[in-house]
Amino acid sequence: ETGVTQSPTHLIKTRGQQVTLRCSSQSGHNTVSWYQQALGQGPQFIFQYYREEENGRGNFPPRFSGLQFPNYSSELNVNALELDDSALYLCASSSRLAGGHNEQFFGPGTRLTVL
Amino acid sequence: AQSVTQLDSQVPVFEEAPVELRCNYSSSVSVYLFWYVQYPNQGLQLLLKYLSGSTLVKGINGFEAEFNKSQTSFHLRKPSVHISDTAEYFCAVSDSHQGGSEKLVFGKGTKLTVNP
Numbered sequence: 001e002t003g004v005t006q007s008p009t010h011l012i013k014t015r016g017q018q019v020t021l022r023c024s025s026q027s028g029h030n031t032v033s034w035y036q037q038a039l040g041q042g043p044q045f046i047f048q049y050y051r052e053e054e055n056g057r058g059n060f061p062p063r064f065s066g067l068q069f070p071n072y073s074s075e076l077n078v079n080a081l082e083l084d085d086s087a088l089y090l091c092a093s094s095s096r097l098a099g100g101h102n103e104q105f106f107g108p109g110t111r112l113t114v115l
Numbered sequence: 116a117q118s119v120t121q122l123d124s125q126v127p128v129f130e131e132a133p134v135e136l137r138c139n140y141s142s143s144v145s146v147y148l149f150w151y152v153q154y155p156n157q158g159l160q161l162l163l164k165y166l167s168g169s170t171l172v173k174g175i176n177g178f179e180a181e182f183n184k185s186q187t188s189f190h191l192r193k194p195s196v197h198i199s200d201t202a203e204y205f206c207a208v209s210d211s212h213q214g215g216s217e218k219l220v221f222g223k224g225t226k227l228t229v230n231p
Binding site: 004033040041042043044048056058090092094101104105106107108109 | 119147151156157158159160161164166205207209211217218219220221222223224
């Protein structure tokens with residue numbers, strides 16, 4: 001069973017640029033969540049996708065957007081990059097079932113540096 | 116809305132000593148509770164979770180936590196730590212209401228350093 005993978009592992013961009021981060025879900029999972037972890041902070045929820053639709057969003061501006069594909073992989077897009085966007089971006093996948101809690105499994109993250 | 120407070124940003128201990136990492140939460144609804152561990156340059160790994168039932172939860176690597184509803188706490192404990200337990204530990208909550216996004220709300224983390 002393949003776990004959650006993310007690409008790239010590291011990325012350096014300049015202010016104003018756009019970036020796309022990618023995530024492959026764990027086999028059998030249909031839900032993907034994205035989190036931003038700034039240095040020295042806990043992860044913060046950006047949004048979640050379930051069956052290719054956004055299903056919940058945290059307190060992030062519209063320049064943070066996402067996609068989920070039919071194979072349940074996902075992309076996080078960030079436009080007009082700002083210095084404060086420098087962070088570790090974590091993807092987590094889960095298998096949404098009726099009732100009960102659906103454990104989220106995290107990938108290793110993509111470290112984004114904005115200069 | 117939920118929030119999580121981890122009372123200690125750093126906890127240094129000696130090898131084989133016991134440790135407790137403190138976590139308090141705030142929520143207007145019933146919640147699920149979690150502890151995650153993050154090793155340097157890695158993602159998050161689930162240590163243990165409280166969903167319902169017994170308030171004492173046992174996890175991996177010898178860790179356990181106790182849910183205290185009246186004190187809104189979920190402290191993590193280990194009776195004897197190893198050098199390899201050096202890592203950052205995050206407490207998290209999610210809304211147990213079904214149908215929502217099941218987003219996790221994390222604390223700021225506690226850096227545990229185990230010294231020889």
